[in-house]
Structures are given as C-alpha cells and as structure tokens.
Amino acid sequence: MRSEPEVNHAVEKYADMIKHVCFYHLKNHADAEDVFQNVFLKYMLHDEPFNNAEHEKAWLLRVTINSCKDYLNDFFRRNKIPLETLAEIEAEVPEEHREVLEAVLSLPAKYKDIIYLHYYEGYKADEIGKILGKKENTIYSLLSRGRKILKEKLGGEEIDG
Amino acid sequence: MTDKIHKAFDNIKADNRLKESTKQFLLANRKNQTSLALAKRPALQNKFAIACLAIVLAAGIRGYLWIQSPVSYISIDVNPSIELALNRFDRVVSVTAYNPEGEEILQDLSLKGKIYTAAIDEIVENQAMDIYITEDSELIFTIAANNSHENNISTGVQRCCGHSGHSSHSISADPGIVPQAHDNGLSFGKYYAYLQLVQYDDTITVDDCRDMSMSEIYRLITMYEYNTGYTDPYIDSTDSGGCHQSHGGHHHLH
Numbered sequence: 001m002r003s004e005p006e007v008n009h010a011v012e013k014y015a016d017m018i019k020h021v022c023f024y025h026l027k028n029h030a031d032a033e034d035v036f037q038n039v040f041l042k043y044m045l046h047d048e049p050f051n052n053a054e055h056e057k058a059w060l061l062r063v064t065i066n067s068c069k070d071y072l073n074d075f076f077r078r079n080k081i082p083l084e085t086l087a088e089i090e091a092e093v094p095e096e097h098r099e100v101l102e103a104v105l106s107l108p109a110k111y112k113d114i115i116y117l118h119y120y121e122g123y124k125a126d127e128i129g130k131i132l133g134k135k136e137n138t139i140y141s142l143l144s145r146g147r148k149i150l151k152e153k154l155g156g157e158e159i160d161g
Numbered sequence: 162m163t164d165k166i167h168k169a170f171d172n173i174k175a176d177n178r179l180k181e182s183t184k185q186f187l188l189a190n191r192k193n194q195t196s197l198a199l200a201k202r203p204a205l206q207n208k209f210a211i212a213c214l215a216i217v218l219a220a221g222i223r224g225y226l227w228i229q230s231p232v233s234y235i236s237i238d239v240n241p242s243i244e245l246a247l248n249r250f251d252r253v254v255s256v257t258a259y260n261p262e263g264e265e266i267l268q269d270l271s272l273k274g275k276i277y278t279a280a281i282d283e284i285v286e287n288q289a290m291d292i293y294i295t296e297d298s299e300l301i302f303t304i305a306a307n308n309s310h311e312n313n314i315s316t317g318v319q320r321c322c323g324h325s326g327h328s329s330h331s332i333s334a335d336p337g338i339v340p341q342a343h344d345n346g347l348s349f350g351k352y353y354a355y356l357q358l359v360q361y362d363d364t365i366t367v368d369d370c371r372d373m374s375m376s377e378i379y380r381l382i383t384m385y386e387y388n389t390g391y392t393d394p395y396i397d398s399t400d401s402g403g404c405h406q407s408h409g410g411h412h413h414l415h
Binding site: 001004007008011012015016018019020023033036037040041044045092093094097098100101104115116119120154 | 162163165166167168169170172173174175179180182183184186187188190191194
C-alpha cells in the first residue's frame with residue numbers, strides 16, 4: 001500500500017485530470033466523485049512502482065477511463081436518472097467555452113477519450129494507443145473521425161492538430 | 162481550436178472539497194486495510210501451524226502404524242493355544258488366546274511391548290501352565306515370518322524353550338496360512354497341525370482339532386506317517402530330546 005503523503009501528493013497533482021475524464025464520461029458530479037475516489041483508492045492499493053511520472057500519469061488515465069466505462073456498464077446505473085443534469089454542470093463554465101465543451105461531451109464515447117487525450121493532454125497517437133490498449137492506426141482513424149464530427153458540430157470550424 | 166478545448170476543460174476543476182473528502186475516504190480505507198491485514202496475519206500463522214501439526218500428526222500416526230503393524234507371528238500350542246504377533250523390532254504388538262485354557266494363562270500376564278523371548282518365557286514359566294506341560298504333552302512353537310527373519314526368531318525361540326527345559330519343538334510355517342487359521346478360529350500353529358493331519362485323514366475337521374491337544378494331533382500324524390511310510394521331505398527328523406526345530410513341516414513326537 002502506498003504511503004499517505006505519496007497518495008495525497010497524487011491527489012493534488014492529478015485531481016483535475018481525473019475529474020475531467022470522469023466528467024466527460026459520466027456527466028454528473030455524484031457519479032464523477034464516486035469514480036474519482038475509487039481511482040485514488042486503486043492507486044493507493046497498487047503496490048508496483050512506476051518507472052517515472054509519465055508512467056504514473058498514463059496508469060491513472062487508463063484506470064480512470066476503465067473505471068468510468070465499468071461504472072456506465074452497470075445496468076442499474078445505466079438506467080438511473082441523474083439528480084444533477086449536464087446543464088447544471090455546464091452552468092459553471094463561462095459561456096464562451098460552453099459550445100466547445102458541449103461539442104466534446106456530445107461525441108460518441110469512443111471519440112471522447114481520444115479527443116481529450118490528444119487535444120488536452122497532448123498525447124500522440126502511439127501513446128494514446130498504449131493507454132487505451134488499441135492499435136496506433138485505430139487511434140489515427142478514430143482521431144480523424146472525431147475531429148470531423150467536432151468540426152461539424154462547431155459549424156465547420158477547423159480543428160488544428 | 163486546441164486552445165478552446167484547453168480553456169473549456171480548464172473550467173472543470175476538482176475543488177478542495179472533493180480533494181479533502183477523497184483524502185479522508187482514503188485514510189478511512191487505509192485504516193480498514195491495515196486492520197484487515199493485522200486480522201489476517203494470525204489466521205495465516207494459525208493455518209501454517211495447523212498444517213505443520215497435521216504433517217507431524219500424519220507422520221506420527223504413519224510411524225506408529227508402521228511400528229505397530231505385525232510382520233511375524235509365533236503360535237504357542239500345548240493345549241492352551243496362544244499366539245503372539247510381533248512387529249519389525251520383534252516386540253509383541255498383540256497377544257491372542259484361541260481357547261479358554263489360553264485365556265486362563267494370559268489373564269495375569271502383560272506381554273505387549275515386550276521382546277518375544279521374554280514374552281515366551283513368561284508364558285511358559287507361568288504357574289498356570291504347569292498343569293499343561295507334562296511328560297506326555299508337547300509344547301509346539303510355530304513361527305511364521307518372512308524368510309530372512311524366520312531363522313533369527315527360530316534361534317531366539319530355541320533359546321527360550323531350551324532354557325525352560327521342556328520337551329518342545331519349533332516349526333516354521335508359511336505366513337500365508339495365518340489369515341486362514343484366524344478365519345477358522347484357530348491359532349496358526351494348531352491350524353498348521355490340522356493341515357498336516359488332514360493329508361492322511363480327510364474326515365478330520367477343524368472343529369475336531371480345536372478340541373484336541375497338540376500332542377493328540379501330532380500323535381495321530383506320527384501314527385499315519387509310520388503306517389504309510391510317508392516322510393515329509395522338509396522335516397528335520399533329528400530329535401534333540403529338548404528343543405527341536407523343523408522347517409515347513411512337523412516333528413515326530415515321543
């Protein structure tokens with residue numbers, strides 16, 4: 001089990017990143033917090049050392065994405081009506097950024113991870129492939145299609161990168 | 162566009178409340194995990210100790226059974242019929258009387274665990290035996306053991322009976338007849354004598370022999386041998402006048 005200072009340091013360092021992934025997958029605070037805490041619990045109980053900070057970050061992203069998918073796959077949760085709607089969460093975001101956020105959140109699940117990891121976290125296709133356990137070519141094609149859908153949603157605005 | 166995506170997500174923050182509640186949640190789980198680990202440790206140690214104990218017990222039981230299992234037998238027959246079962250170390254592991262006379266002899270004796278020579282001496286020299294060992298009676302020791310060990314036991318038995326000064330005979334028998342004898346309720350010494358007799362007179366039954374003394378049985382055998390001229394090739398017919406041994410057969414009796 002990892003020490004308390006090590007775990008607390010990781011909470012401070014990766015909290016926003018984990019929150020982002022939970023948010024675009026689950027779209028409500030309560031569920032996002034459940035998964036958020038469970039991801040750090042897994043981190044605390046994960047005894048194997050990480051090679052470096054990048055390895056640690058990639059491990060946390062993979063665990064968070066898988067945890068979100070597991071959470072959504074749960075039949076009872078899938079059929080539950082969230083108490084807090086997406087609109088309420090988005091209300092926290094300034095209006096000028098809301099359109100882009102809505103466009104990303106409305107993407108099919110398989111594109112959201114790739115768009116986020118590439119455009120926000122700055123990962124390349126091969127790195128995303130390692131995190132998600134997919135082939136590099138698959139990542140390229142998903143990234144291309146996701147970018148195209150996003151462009152359409154944003155009224156033809158070109159997405160760089 | 163990359164910049165817009167960045168700015169949009171930058172507004173989604175894990176606030177301090179979430180971080181602190183997560184730290185508290187992890188702390189509570191850490192305590193649970195620690196107490197679980199502490200609770201598990203003695204259980205594991207107990208399991209290990211139980212496994213060790215089971216191995217030691219199993220080895221002990223196996224060793225005890227190995228030591229206690231009979232590998233050779235000595236049947237002592239006059240009229241009383243008594244049988245000693247010996248372990249690998251020639252110690253008595255069980256004593257069985259096959260008739261009321263034998264039971265009478267054994268009632269005051271404690272022979273288990275003793276070396277067979279000491280057990281034989283106690284039986285033969287027992288006061289209750291005096292009325293059975295007479296000039297007309299025969300004390301027959303029948304030995305069933307594997308080939309390599311049979312000679313040692315025979316030698317030991319001869320020393321006993323020689324020491325006792327009685328007219329006695331020792332015979333070696335096939336250990337295979339021991340279970341058959343027990344099935345018929347006879348000591349294997351008497352059953353061996355029955356097998357000799359039935360060769361000459363097939364009307365003789367096990368029940369007939371049960372009620373006969375050894376001298377009576379061997380007297381009949383001797384009579385048939387003289388009448389038919391039959392000689393058991395395995396018999397050493399030399400009579401020592403005291404202790405007397407034969408292999409795979411019987412002795413001429415006086």
